[in-house]
Amino acid sequence: MRSLTPTPRENHVVPTLVQVARLAGVGLGTASRAISGDGYVKKGTLERIRRAVSQLGYQPNELARGLKTKRSNVIGLVIPDIGGPFMATCVRAIQRSLRTKGYIPIIVFTDGDEAVEAQEIDFLLRHRIDGMIIVPANGEAEHLHSARLKQIPVVAFDQPIQNAGFDAILVKNRQFAREAVNHLLGHGHKRIGCIGVFRHLPSIQRRIEGYRAAMKQAKLPPLLSIVSPNDGEIAGQLDAWFASAEPPTAIFSLNELTSTQTLEALLERGIRMPETAAFIGFDEIQFGPFLNPPITSVIQPAAEIGEAAAKRLLDRLDATNALPYNHLQLDAKLVIRGSCGCPFDGTLRLS
Amino acid sequence: MRSLTPTPRENHVVPTLVQVARLAGVGLGTASRAISGDGYVKKGTLERIRRAVSQLGYQPNELARGLKTKRSNVIGLVIPDIGGPFMATCVRAIQRSLRTKGYIPIIVFTDGDEAVEAQEIDFLLRHRIDGMIIVPANGEAEHLHSARLKQIPVVAFDQPIQNAGFDAILVKNRQFAREAVNHLLGHGHKRIGCIGVFRHLPSIQRRIEGYRAAMKQAKLPPLLSIVSPNDGEIAGQLDAWFASAEPPTAIFSLNELTSTQTLEALLERGIRMPETAAFIGFDEIQFGPFLNPPITSVIQPAAEIGEAAAKRLLDRLDATNALPYNHLQLDAKLVIRGSCGCPFDGTLRLS
DNA sequence: CTGAAAGCGCTAACAA
């Protein structure tokens, strides 16, 4: 059955709809309708086409399809990095939700760098993504307001995009930061240091506000330090604090990165938690429940956040009429373990 | 020049090459050549086209491009899950390497399930991926040998695909498993239990062989148990072992999942490491260096593995002539911390 | 219900 012309791979060529139609003895249009499932096709015809499809191993070419329909069925997912349990969980949830509706995400990483972000978004746009879910490196960046980006739905999570015109899925950062600090206050602490990085990020700002509000209500002076994320900066700040006349007796850390470095410094210096310094961090850290003592943290509902982001995007993709933009604010959860000073039952769970 | 039909969004429409050419006053072909950068274009012409591009905010449509050239510039990345530090690092390395060559990965997750894997690959194929990097759920699965998949380069990592026709990037599983067991032997252990899940995975089999070889050389009977990954199975096996007349004094765990569950069980039962049972696991675990004692592990060079996988794929994508298929076997590293019984210097690092 | 025909935006000959 092979032709004898010296084109060995020729018969391995990927089958097209035309071939399916030909094999089924129908027109191109009919085959198309049968496969995409809309439009009427007689039962018998459908069956013949089905057979032809599986006989040929036909798979629709999404490139051609997208070119024609102007819908690629791919969604851009723009994040700083995977790594932490929070982002990994979000990504999985998003991927899962999108996938059930026939969309597939392309994940790109920005390292939290605005320039990289702009470039990666550009790349996604060339691939004609139908929508985008993003953790913006800087919600005020100009490239987020390009004309092209305005034509597709964009939803942010973890960090909002400033200015209207974008949805965002966030947590109640201020409220839960405040709750964490109040918890420390409840343990009788008077000098509570708040440490963090990335002052410019809105969610970080909200957390700082929560800290300030709690301290203010307790009529206690804030002890706040925002440092650069460079190596050693956090440790240096801690050293300065603990060398001071009135060192903090408790520490509230503003995000995962800060918590990791803070804890590292504390452990290296043999500073005991919660005796010398109690600790609560915003965000779960990888090994938080397994340290000694287990770390008390404000934990974000990562899966819910991811699902909500995907759902919002999907809704917009479906919507025929304009939907109002809004910022969804989910509840986080203060998970009490041992580092805040509360008794801990000692049951370790590693997974 | 516009028609007067009521199509209000018409002027927001995304610009095409035709418009660029028109604005620059050149032919379509010239514009194409100017943008894709190959073929000759006069300096001045090029400049005019450049200006038109930026004035219009033109971005090439990769769908159309791909349809024509039969190259989508997207690579499928098929993995069971992100989550562990190993996979996250591999993914980042792959993404980075691919990106420098203009490729973009689409990541899909299989949960280690063959059926999901088949379905996701099908999806990727519709999007006309140019190549695929995969951690196969089952390297013998039929769907990996479909005609369509044979037409694009596929490289596996972490687990090989059986039968020739595929590259794989692996580590020297047998050798390093053996080294780990030898280390335990060196501490004087006679009864070393080896525990794990997923017997069918080739890399696991290699590790088991390493264990057996080490025990055999030491003229000691193997104490091997492969259980299902279901909840409690591992803990049950450990209970059985420790309740026996001759309980193991050391444990070698075959992968990350097993290590996590084993450690959890050990800690819950208050079994002290390394006094009651020494421990070494294959694969880094999330909190390994921070537990008490820090866990000794065989650690795979994740970034290198990812880079090697991407490089191999890229090479194949570029190659005009057939490259031989091979299985690259990288070195892992036995990282000595405290759980094996070695003294540990006590410096904790959390990142 | 079905077939024919017209492109989607781009690249790759081919002429000029």
Place this chain on the structure above:
DNA sequence: TTGTTAGCGCTTTCAG
């Protein structure tokens, strides 16, 4: 060097 032309594989009118 540059312009013209013919599709890539598919969906979508529009007639039949």
